[in-house]
Amino acid sequence: MVDLQTLSLLLSINETQMVQDLVSTVMSSPQVSQFMHEHPLFFKNVQEHVQQWSQSIPAQLKNIPVPDDLQQEYILYLDAQGLSAEQFTQQSADLLVQLQHSDFHTDAQNLLLTLSQANAHNRKQLFIQKWREHLVSQVLSLEIIFAEQERERMLQQLELRMQVAGELDETLAPQHPGKLWDLTATHLLQGNSSLFRHYASFLTHNPELKKIADALGRAATQDSSAEEQINRVETAEWQTVQHEQVPDDLVGIHQSNELNRLISSETVLLTEPELETVFYKQLAERRLLNYQFMGQSRSLETVMSEQRTFGETQDTKGPFIVCIDTSGSMSGYPEDCAKGFCFALLQIALSENRACVIMLFSTDVVTYELTGPEGLQEALNFLGCSFKGGTDLEPCMQQVMHYMQQARFSNADAVVLSDFIAQRLSVETEQQAQQIKRNGNRFNAVSLSRHGKPALMKIFDNVWKFDTSLSGRVLRKVR
Helix, strand or coil: CCEHHHHHHHCCCCCHHHHHHHHHHHHCCHHHHHHHHHCHHHHHHHHHHHHHHHHHHHHHHCCCECCHHHHHHHHHHHHHHCCCHHHHHHHHHHHHHHCCCCCCHHHHHHHHHHCCCCCHHHHHHHHHHHHHHHHHHHHHHHHHHHHHHHHHHHHHHHHHHHHHHHHHHHHHCCCCCCCHHHHCCCCCCCCCCHHHHHHHHHHHHCHHHHHHHHHHHCHHHECCCCCCEEEEEEEEEEEEEEECCCCCEEEEEEEECCHHHECHHHHHHHHCHHHHHHHHHHHHCCCEEEEEEEEEEEEEEEEEEEEEECCECCCCCCCEEEEEECCHHHCCHHHHHHHHHHHHHHHHHHHCCCCEEEEEECCCEEEEECCCCCHHHHHHHHHHCCCCCCCCHHHHHHHHHHHHCCHHHCCCEEEEEECCCCCCCCHHHHHHHHHHHCCCCEEEEEECCCCCCHHHHCCCCEEEECCCCHHHHHHHHHC
16 A cells, blocks of 8 residues: 555655645744743744654655555556557547546546647647646645644644643743753643642742752762862751750669659658768768759750852763652651752752652652653642651662662762651661762752751761751741
């Protein structure tokens, strides 16, 4: 069976002009023109998308079969073309009979009648020429039908993608559309895109989270071999002090003079008049046996801290791999902070054309590819889920390191969001992480609690603290 592209080539029909006209028609359509006016940063994305589509048109023509009657007529045309002038004159009557179902039949009759007095050679040449023009017209008609269908299909596709891009432009790509256009292939979002607006607003009210995300985004270009700059800055921090006056835990027995913590056996001295003076002597000398308590007290103090900065290099920025604690202690405001931070990373990933993968560690590791083909839907699924998991960081770190060993995740920035109230990582995992660091990857952490275990965070290259407690929130408002 002959396809439309083959027949076009046999008849020497130039498809290039048709494709160019098709591209011009799509790009100048009212829908596209209005979108370009409102969102000029997407012009290059739309143009490249339409160009890629136009390059696929010739291949699509191969899949369009030519109607049987047109195929038979073309074969008859080739046979007639191969006849000599005398043979053509002799067989012209039979030729008309075979063309009786063709649209060219009437024109063929009139043409042979008009050329009856012409010499045989000219009669054949003119007839074949007019017949070819008819066949070309038939093929062009089929191509026009195909082109019209393709134009409508492309405009419908563009309208859906432009609608998604227009809705999410300000929330997901406020600076540069980057990779956002690629994600708009997910036309029907099975969720509420208002989640994107919610977390965009959340970041506006919590700018410190956005600053941490921006700092993480620059981590790939921080060169530790560059000149180090140390700045001393004054910050307000909560200080934890071990204090005996806070009766949290009983830690032992010691000598003191506190009657309210007196061991009951010491009161025996008061039962005998001659021993009573011994009791008061030991009381004055602070040598009575007392229960010893120990607890923590917290106070807000101004401290001087050092901030180290390094020069930036031009290294390629790698993907983000975010590992999130979904334990019960992370529900509520910490959960919103974790999702808001991931939303900020998604904005950076889209603007800088970087991959972004979210992992939730619980009994199982749940993964969301936010910049994959279904990235927008994956992002909605993640932002809409609830944190009701566990605190086992070990399997999630193993999954993160498995990703980092893949070529597409070279120079990656892994970041763990947790309150870090969990068990320590195994020695094997820490050693494996150190090995992966030597390959150019980085491990970072964002601690969402002031009670995080320092021993658990020593594995990370950078640790940012964001206190999600009520006092931490109030302190940020005061600042």
